[in-house]
Amino acid sequence: MKAEDLIMISVDDHVVEPPDMFDDHIPAKYRDSAPKIVRNPDGSDVWTFNGSIIPNIGLNAVAGRPKEEYGIEPTAFDEIRPGCYDIHERIKDMNAGGILASMNFPSFPGFSGRLFAATEDKDLALAVLRAYNDWHIDEWAGTHPGRIIPMALPVLWDAELCAAEVRRVAAKGCHSITFTENPHTLGYPSFHDEYWDPLWRAVSDENVVVSIHLGSSGKLSVTAPDAPIDVMITLQPMNICQAAADLLWSRVIKKFPDIRFALSEGGTGWIPYFLDRVDRTYDMHRLWTGQDFGGRLPSEVFREHFLTCFISDPVGVQLRHLIGLDNIAWECDYPHSDSSWPNAPEELAEVARDVPADELNKITYQNAMRWYSFDPFVGGRTPETATVGALRAEAGDHDVSIRARDKGRFEKQVGIEMGKLVQSTTA
Amino acid sequence: MKAEDLIMISVDDHVVEPPDMFDDHIPAKYRDSAPKIVRNPDGSDVWTFNGSIIPNIGLNAVAGRPKEEYGIEPTAFDEIRPGCYDIHERIKDMNAGGILASMNFPSFPGFSGRLFAATEDKDLALAVLRAYNDWHIDEWAGTHPGRIIPMALPVLWDAELCAAEVRRVAAKGCHSITFTENPHTLGYPSFHDEYWDPLWRAVSDENVVVSIHLGSSGKLSVTAPDAPIDVMITLQPMNICQAAADLLWSRVIKKFPDIRFALSEGGTGWIPYFLDRVDRTYDMHRLWTGQDFGGRLPSEVFREHFLTCFISDPVGVQLRHLIGLDNIAWECDYPHSDSSWPNAPEELAEVARDVPADELNKITYQNAMRWYSFDPFVGGRTPETATVGALRAEAGDHDVSIRARDKGRFEKQVGIEMGKLVQSTTA
Numbered sequence: 110m111k112a113e114d115l116i117m118i119s120v121d122d123h124v125v126e127p128p129d130m131f132d133d134h135i136p137a138k139y140r141d142s143a144p145k146i147v148r149n150p151d152g153s154d155v156w157t158f159n160g161s162i163i164p165n166i167g168l169n170a171v172a173g174r175p176k177e178e179y180g181i182e183p184t185a186f187d188e189i190r191p192g193c194y195d196i197h198e199r200i201k202d203m204n205a206g207g208i209l210a211s212m213n214f215p216s217f218p219g220f221s222g223r224l225f226a227a228t229e230d231k232d233l234a235l236a237v238l239r240a241y242n243d244w245h246i247d248e249w250a251g252t253h254p255g256r257i258i259p260m261a262l263p264v265l266w267d268a269e270l271c272a273a274e275v276r277r278v279a280a281k282g283c284h285s286i287t288f289t290e291n292p293h294t295l296g297y298p299s300f301h302d303e304y305w306d307p308l309w310r311a312v313s314d315e316n317v318v319v320s321i322h323l324g325s326s327g328k329l330s331v332t333a334p335d336a337p338i339d340v341m342i343t344l345q346p347m348n349i350c351q352a353a354a355d356l357l358w359s360r361v362i363k364k365f366p367d368i369r370f371a372l373s374e375g376g377t378g379w380i381p382y383f384l385d386r387v388d389r390t391y392d393m394h395r396l397w398t399g400q401d402f403g404g405r406l407p408s409e410v411f412r413e414h415f416l417t418c419f420i421s422d423p424v425g426v427q428l429r430h431l432i433g434l435d436n437i438a439w440e441c442d443y444p445h446s447d448s449s450w451p452n453a454p455e456e457l458a459e460v461a462r463d464v465p466a467d468e469l470n471k472i473t474y475q476n477a478m479r480w481y482s483f484d485p486f487v488g489g490r491t492p493e494t495a496t497v498g499a500l501r502a503e504a505g506d507h508d509v510s511i512r513a514r515d516k517g518r519f520e521k522q523v524g525i526e527m528g529k530l531v532q533s534t535t536a
Numbered sequence: 537m538k539a540e541d542l543i544m545i546s547v548d549d550h551v552v553e554p555p556d557m558f559d560d561h562i563p564a565k566y567r568d569s570a571p572k573i574v575r576n577p578d579g580s581d582v583w584t585f586n587g588s589i590i591p592n593i594g595l596n597a598v599a600g601r602p603k604e605e606y607g608i609e610p611t612a613f614d615e616i617r618p619g620c621y622d623i624h625e626r627i628k629d630m631n632a633g634g635i636l637a638s639m640n641f642p643s644f645p646g647f648s649g650r651l652f653a654a655t656e657d658k659d660l661a662l663a664v665l666r667a668y669n670d671w672h673i674d675e676w677a678g679t680h681p682g683r684i685i686p687m688a689l690p691v692l693w694d695a696e697l698c699a700a701e702v703r704r705v706a707a708k709g710c711h712s713i714t715f716t717e718n719p720h721t722l723g724y725p726s727f728h729d730e731y732w733d734p735l736w737r738a739v740s741d742e743n744v745v746v747s748i749h750l751g752s753s754g755k756l757s758v759t760a761p762d763a764p765i766d767v768m769i770t771l772q773p774m775n776i777c778q779a780a781a782d783l784l785w786s787r788v789i790k791k792f793p794d795i796r797f798a799l800s801e802g803g804t805g806w807i808p809y810f811l812d813r814v815d816r817t818y819d820m821h822r823l824w825t826g827q828d829f830g831g832r833l834p835s836e837v838f839r840e841h842f843l844t845c846f847i848s849d850p851v852g853v854q855l856r857h858l859i860g861l862d863n864i865a866w867e868c869d870y871p872h873s874d875s876s877w878p879n880a881p882e883e884l885a886e887v888a889r890d891v892p893a894d895e896l897n898k899i900t901y902q903n904a905m906r907w908y909s910f911d912p913f914v915g916g917r918t919p920e921t922a923t924v925g926a927l928r929a930e931a932g933d934h935d936v937s938i939r940a941r942d943k944g945r946f947e948k949q950v951g952i953e954m955g956k957l958v959q960s961t962t963a
Contacts, residue, residue: 339827343810347774422812
């Protein structure tokens with residue numbers, strides 16, 4: 110298919126939360142305690158909450174920057190594209206990038222809301238988390254219906270409260286919850302503990318996908334303190350195979366047959382090998398490990414429960430039938446550094462040049478619609494007006510040019526977690 | 537190709553060291569202090585050295601056992617196939633399995649000789665390590681020329697001594713040294729530290745391959761203490777991608793252009809994705825991370841320095857041209873639990889049924905010969921008498937039947953490191 114004829118839904122982008130996000134959503138009682146933006150003497154904007162300071166990382170908002178300027182220094186709102194934090198500007202950027210709809214993972218709270226989980230005042234934490242979810246669903250996603258797939262943060266510190274929050278947001282039309290790759294590494298019971306059953310029951314009942322983003326385990330793929338950062342960047346996506354294996358072999362899949370997980374930003378090219386590996390493990394070892402999938406292979410079970418996605422993954426596209434045509438979605442990763450915005454449609458069209466239209470449509474939008482129970486065709490939007498070409502016509506002369514900024518006052522720093530600095534040494 | 541026409545060299549098998557291995561090789565001064573086999577009251581045989589007790593793990597010697605009996609309980613020499621520890625019996629097993637030649641990683645010292653590295657008396661440690669290498673090269677590999685690719689243990693605790701040992705064994709015709717996936721996790725300087733330069737210089741000078749086996753980082757792929765063991769079994773091979781990324785982005789590759797590494801038991805199906813990933817990382821990030829491969833892509837550099845191998849990997853075989861036809865070898869993994877001995881040729885012939893003979897010959901034996909500077913065609917052996925069919929004719933009626941043993945006195949245990957128990961809880 111030609112780039113301009115594609116219909117593209119991205120299942121992994123990011124919102125840089127705007128300073129006023131809590132204003133209309135936090136109860137008055139907690140207004141003074143809610144997270145707030147503070148401008149530092151160096152000119153960077155940071156979130157402050159409950160004694161924590163969380164910078165906005167430049168690398169997490171590089172859309173529209175020359176690659177020479179990629180880096181992990183703290184940045185300010187007036188130095189990043191307004192599309193990172195302003196929903197109206199985001200829609201213009203999506204139109205210019207040919208993207209019909211987008212699911213947005215959080216930034217400053219961490220992918221699974223660890224910042225709120227670390228708060229001792231659990232009433233405050235829950236109030237802030239609910240305010241975040243209400244802002245995300247009603248305001249960020251609600252302002253332009255059919256353009257943002259709503260997603261909620263989990264109550265990481267309490268499975269029962271988390272289940273209740275899932276049911277609450279599902280009633281508002283939200284069918285995606287972001288969760289951690291590994292609750293054990295965050296200090297909570299593992300995926301293998303019955304502790305989480307109320308959550309798994311709630312997401313199963315409410316048809317909510319558990320969206321697990323790379324980097325959400327709290328453990329970076331860092332081989333050594335002096336390893337080049339390229340090592341971590343290379344390894345981070347494939348590292349999500351740990352969550353895939355952990356969940357596939359767990360009792361969760363067997364006890365909750367309707368549960369579904371998304372491996373967000375995990376790539377797809379390694380999945381066929383992974384499926385061969387789980388099937389061989391099952392064949393060689395099940396008689397002593399005691400695994401039992403009731404006459405099916407682990408690879409078949411995987412395809413019932415896991416959605417995978419990719420940015421630009423020639424191997425995954427080539428091997429799409431080994432992954433499962435119904436198990437692959439596309440992602441843009443705006444405004445992070447792995448994104449090809451605004452030229453993602455051209456990149457995808459090239460990578461998928463040999464893929465028949467009916468197969469490519471599944472990958473670019475139909476699978477995302479079905480897995481996330483999301484309908485972008487509202488308010489008069491039709492497939493004809495949803496294509497890359499049609500959206501770019503809507504965008505008109507919206508500026509997508511690459512702009513450089515004044516780097517002088519920033520120093521290089523080393524080590525990131527997506528959305529959170531874990532190690533900052535001036536070099 | 538038909539199974540019987542294949543010529544098969546395995547670049548990853550294992551030796552279970554025999555009780556008398558040190559007798560002819562340890563200096564008299566250290567005879568009493570050398571590792572010794574002790575029979576436990578439960579009937580299992582264990583190695584003892586310097587206060588450590590290292591069981592022979594059943595799962596590491598399951599060749600010829602029914603799968604129901606796979607497990608990680610300690611075992612005894614009289615319960616495992618003599619081919620595990622007796623070179624004459626090993627050759628018979630290799631003949632019956634159609635395997636021309638084999639490289640054997642160590643068992644009780646750990647893949648990188650950690651047992652010896654932990655010894656406070658470094659003179660004793662070095663004497664034992666050299667005795668081990670002399671036994672392996674002169675006796676285990678030397679008794680049947682052309683059948684065993686010699687391999688040496690490294691002096692893990694001293695890069696200069698390690699370099700000297702590399703030069704010593706190379707002079708004896710040994711062109712493979714086993715090493716760890718990650719020296720940093722073992723408490724030594726990382727791959728990025730100049731500390732190891734004497735070793736890298738020695739292996740480059742002496743044309744010695746640094747063979748890095750999965751599981752040698754000291755860090756298992758364990759997601760949580762209560763995770764099913766299937767999770768670890770699934771993840772362990774692909775986990776070697778951490779070593780591949782660590783080394784590929786390191787200064788080692790750039791400073792030592794002749795250095796070569798083997799990713800032993802790492803599988804191949806994930807490599808094409810990995811190579812796409814490193815190339816994309818280079819494209820998106822090099823301008824701020826400072827990586828420079830001098831006009832080449834990281835994937836091209838990878839193919840100059842890394843040998844991969846697989847047991848049975850349909851995806852890797854299908855994508856062999858994306859990996860590099862000169863970068864793939866085959867392995868049997870005898871006598872470990874992932875091995876298909878004695879039916880490996882039939883398994884490989886089926887997986888590689890669409891591969892042209894010239895390509896398959898590279899994978900099954902020619903790449904192994906070239907990378908390891910190893911010639912199996914000695915003592916009158918010709919390609920005609922080296923095929924699976926010819927070797928099986930030599931084997932005659934050698935018994936390869938699956939035999940059950942008395943399991944009564946063993947209890948189930950959970951958690952293994954290959955060759956070393958890390959966690960033993962009776963269940």
